[in-house]
Amino acid sequence: MQLIQQSLDIHAYLASSEAIDHWHPVVQETADTLWSSSGDAYSYAEAAFEFVRDTIPHSADSGDPRVAWRASDVLTTRNGICYAKSHALVALLRAQGIPAGLCYQRLTDDGGTNPVVHGLVAVRLPGGTRWSRLDPRGNKPGVDARFDLDQERLAFPVRPELGEIDYPELHAAPHPAALKALQESADRPRLWRNLPTAL
Numbered sequence: 001m002q003l004i005q006q007s008l009d010i011h012a013y014l015a016s017s018e019a020i021d022h023w024h025p026v027v028q029e030t031a032d033t034l035w036s037s038s039g040d041a042y043s044y045a046e047a048a049f050e051f052v053r054d055t056i057p058h059s060a061d062s063g064d065p066r067v068a069w070r071a072s073d074v075l076t077t078r079n080g081i082c083y084a085k086s087h088a089l090v091a092l093l094r095a096q097g098i099p100a101g102l103c104y105q106r107l108t109d110d111g112g113t114n115p116v117v118h119g120l121v122a123v124r125l126p127g128g129t130r131w132s133r134l135d136p137r138g139n140k141p142g143v144d145a146r147f148d149l150d151q152e153r154l155a156f157p158v159r160p161e162l163g164e165i166d167y168p169e170l171h172a173a174p175h176p177a178a179l180k181a182l183q184e185s186a187d188r189p190r191l192w193r194n195l196p197t198a199l
Contacts, residue, residue, distance in 0.1 A: 001133065001152070001166055001168065002168065003101075003103060003122055003131045003133070003168055003169070003170040004168045004169050004170060005101075005131075005170050006101075006169055006170055006171050006172055007172050010099055010124075012172035013094070013099040013100060013101045013124070013170075013172050014094050014097065014099055015094070015172065015173075016091075016094070017173055018070065019069055019070055019071065019087050019173070019174050019179060020071055020087055020090050020091045020094065020173070020174075021070055021071050021072050021091060022071065022091040022092070022094045022095040024070075024071070024072035024091075026072045026075050026076055027071055027072050027075060027088075027091045027092065027095055028095060030051070030075055030092060031048070031092050031095035031096055034047045034048055034051060034092065035096055041096070041097075041098055041125050041126050042125060042149075044096055044098070045093060045098055045123055045125065045147070046147045048089060048092040048093055048096075049089060049121075049134050049136055049147045050147065051092070052085050052088050052089040052092070052136040053085075053135075053136045053137070053138055053139065053145065054138070054139075055078065056074060056075070056078050056079065056080060056085055056088065056136075056138070057078065057079065057138060058080070058081060058082065058085065058137055058138040059079050059080060059081055059188050060081065060188075061138060061140055062079070064077075064079045064188070065187045065188045065189070066079050066187070066188070067081075067084075067182055067185050067186070067187060067188060067191050068080045068084045068182075069083070069084050069087065069179065069182035069183055070087065071087045071088045071090070071091030071092075072091075074087060074088040075088055081119075081182075081188075081191065082118050082119040082120075082135075082136075082137045083119040083174065083178045083179075083181075083182055084182060085119075085136045085137060085138070086102055086119040086120060086121045086136060087102075087174065088136075089121045089134070089136045090102060090121055093121075093123055097126065098123060098124075098125060098126065099123070099124045099126075100121055100122065100123045100124075101121070101122050101131070101170040101171055101172055102119060102120070102121060102122075102170070102171045102172075102173070102174055102175065103119075103120045103121070103122050103133060103167060103168075103169065103170050103171065104117050104118065104119055104120065104167045104169075104171075104175060104178070104199055105117070105118045105120065105156065105158055105164065105165065105166055105167065106118075106158075106163070106164055106165040106167070106197075106198055106199070107156055107158070107164050108159075108162050108163060108164055110162075111162075112161075112162035112163055115163070115197045115198060116195050116196075116197060117175075117177070117178065117195065117196045117197065117198065117199055118137075118155075118156060119178060120133050120134065120135050120154065121133070121134045121135070121136060122134070122170050123149070125149070131170060132148075132149040132150075132152075133152055133154065134147060134154075135153075135154040135155040135156070137155045139155070143155045143156070167199055175196075175199055177196040177199060178196060180194075181194040181195050181196060
């Protein structure tokens with residue numbers, strides 16, 4: 001899909017923030033370890049994606065009641081929902097100078113009801129001109145997201161007939177609605193009630 005950069009300045013997609021805290025020692029150490037076993041930007045991006053997808057369980061799958069939202073906290077607690085895991089992957093990519101941003105989908109259940117906003121990552125390898133969306137949510141039966149920069153392999157392809165949407169905006173920072181839900185939720189049950197239904 002064609003993404004629309006929220007900022008035309010590519011440096012915005014390398015910046016650190018409170019949520020994308022790639023300056024934090026935990027993020028730096030994880031990034032350095034992953035880089036040492038990869039050696040180039042493509043291999044590193046794939047390793048970072050698989051690390052977040054596979055070693056940090058989605059809290060809906062694990063039942064973990066904690067709510068993490070800073071990238072460093074996600075890596076430390078090994079816990080998070082899609083937004084939080086996306087923060088962690090963006091931080092790991094930016095820590096090695098790879099432009100990355102956040103993008104979102106509006107998903108529903110099979111009947112087209114109970115909408116919720118789902119968080120994704122987009123990456124642009126150095127020297128490249130196009131963004132590729134990735135979904136580090138975590139696989140489970142019926143969900144098989146993969147690292148593929150040419151053909152999207154997302155956890156949840158949208159179903160327009162049910163009112164599902166791929167939002168085209170590529171955000172340099174977390175969307176305020178997603179970040180507010182994370183920051184204002186003391187535990188996962190409360191987070192479920194606070195999740196945005198649209199952007």
